[in-house]
Amino acid sequence: MSDLFTFLTRMGDNTLVLGHRLSEWCGHAPVLEEDIALANTALDLIGQTQMWLGLAAQVEGAGRSADDLAMLRDAWDFRNLLLVERPNGDFGATIMRQCLFDRFHLLLLDALTHSTDTRIAAIAAKAVKEVRYHADRSAELVIGLGDGTAESHTRMQTALDALWPYVGEMFTDDATDTAMAAAGIAPLPSTLRAAWDTQMTDILTQATLTRPDGDFAHQGGKNGAQHSEHLGHMLSQMQWLQRAYPGATW
Amino acid sequence: MTNADKAARREWPLWEVFIRGQHGLSHRHVGSLHAADAEMAMKNARDVYTRRHEGTSIWVVPSAQITASAPSDKGPMFDPADDKTYRHPTFFDIPDDVGAM
Numbered sequence: 001m002s003d004l005f006t007f008l009t010r011m012g013d014n015t016l017v018l019g020h021r022l023s024e025w026c027g028h029a030p031v032l033e034e035d036i037a038l039a040n041t042a043l044d045l046i047g048q049t050q051m052w053l054g055l056a057a058q059v060e061g062a063g064r065s066a067d068d069l070a071m072l073r074d075a076w077d078f079r080n081l082l083l084v085e086r087p088n089g090d091f092g093a094t095i096m097r098q099c100l101f102d103r104f105h106l107l108l109l110d111a112l113t114h115s116t117d118t119r120i121a122a123i124a125a126k127a128v129k130e131v132r133y134h135a136d137r138s139a140e141l142v143i144g145l146g147d148g149t150a151e152s153h154t155r156m157q158t159a160l161d162a163l164w165p166y167v168g169e170m171f172t173d174d175a176t177d178t179a180m181a182a183a184g185i186a187p188l189p190s191t192l193r194a195a196w197d198t199q200m201t202d203i204l205t206q207a208t209l210t211r212p213d214g215d216f217a218h219q220g221g222k223n224g225a226q227h228s229e230h231l232g233h234m235l236s237q238m239q240w241l242q243r244a245y246p247g248a249t250w
Numbered sequence: 251m252t253n254a255d256k257a258a259r260r261e262w263p264l265w266e267v268f269i270r271g272q273h274g275l276s277h278r279h280v281g282s283l284h285a286a287d288a289e290m291a292m293k294n295a296r297d298v299y300t301r302r303h304e305g306t307s308i309w310v311v312p313s314a315q316i317t318a319s320a321p322s323d324k325g326p327m328f329d330p331a332d333d334k335t336y337r338h339p340t341f342f343d344i345p346d347d348v349g350a351m
Contacts, residue, residue, distance in 0.1 A: 031262075031284060032283075032284075032298075033283050033285065033297065037293070037297040040297050040301060133296075140289060140293070144286060
């Protein structure tokens with residue numbers, strides 16, 4: 001499996017898994033406006049998935065399509081971050097997860113618009129506009145809920161504390177990342193951390209939330225070594241139709 | 251339930267949304283939504299009313315800030331214009347070379 005293919009599945013699996021998670025809110029969000037906004041974000045991410053996994057399939061050259069990669073791989077072949085497969089929890093936890101990921105996603109896509117691989121730069125240029133909006137929105141909501149009522153503040157702090165151990169994996173470098181950086185295709189994830197920290201500190205301060213102390217970081221999502229049990233459950237929901245009726249279309 | 255609980259459960263304020271479809275056309279009222287503040291109203295308007303590329307510009311206005319004419323005043327407000335057809339510019343001969351008005 002080439003490093004480029006691995007890198008592209010990481011990009012596409014992050015957007016696919018988070019997009020599916022957000023789609024789980026459809027019809028369940030606390031107010032109509034948020035319901036539509038979450039569905040819009042989910043659709044943006046699924047759209048980006050089509051581009052990333054489409055390019056991954058092309059790079060692989062094994063006759064698989066983006067749909068094949070999304071619907072016919074098992075959990076251990078997924079390369080998404082553990083953060084995005086976390087269950088939705090309450091609305092606050094969903095928004096906190098979104099904010100933590102959006103900031104990373106935006107920094108990464110901004111850098112990818114300068115990728116030496118023009119196909120990657122083109123996808124990033126399209127996606128970055130959508131993600132800039134996602135990042136604006138989730139930050140405003142974190143600030144609004146964190147600096148809101150006692151109830152909303154407690155829920156946001158609880159969500160932040162629970163999700164914090166999944167932050168570190170976003171900025172972990174491995175051999176694939178080193179190869180991508182050496183070729184000028186993608187930045188080393190660790191180089192994005194300082195900017196992320198600055199932006200997140202600003203958001204959390206405005207939200208009157210306390211940044212957790214620990215730096216412990218769960219690993220095993222982006223290398224596929226140890227996904228949480230939640231991913232399998234999610235995939236069984238997401239993939240059952242293609243598994244039960246192979247090749248079904250509508 | 252205490253008054254504070256009741257206040258916390260109150261709905262967000264209502265906002266009216268106006269969207270300009272294309273440059274050169276004026277903003278049109280497209281509907282309303284709930285939001286806690288103006289920034290959120292703007293984002294919600296974007297998400298609820300421009301999903302299919304309907305607009306190039308959005309205005310949001312707190313519904314409470316709109317002063318509306320009362321339906322019961324319809325008679326005095328609008329009926330007097332009924333018999334004043336001379337206010338329509340239909341009594342002028344328009345030269346042909348002016349073209350369509």
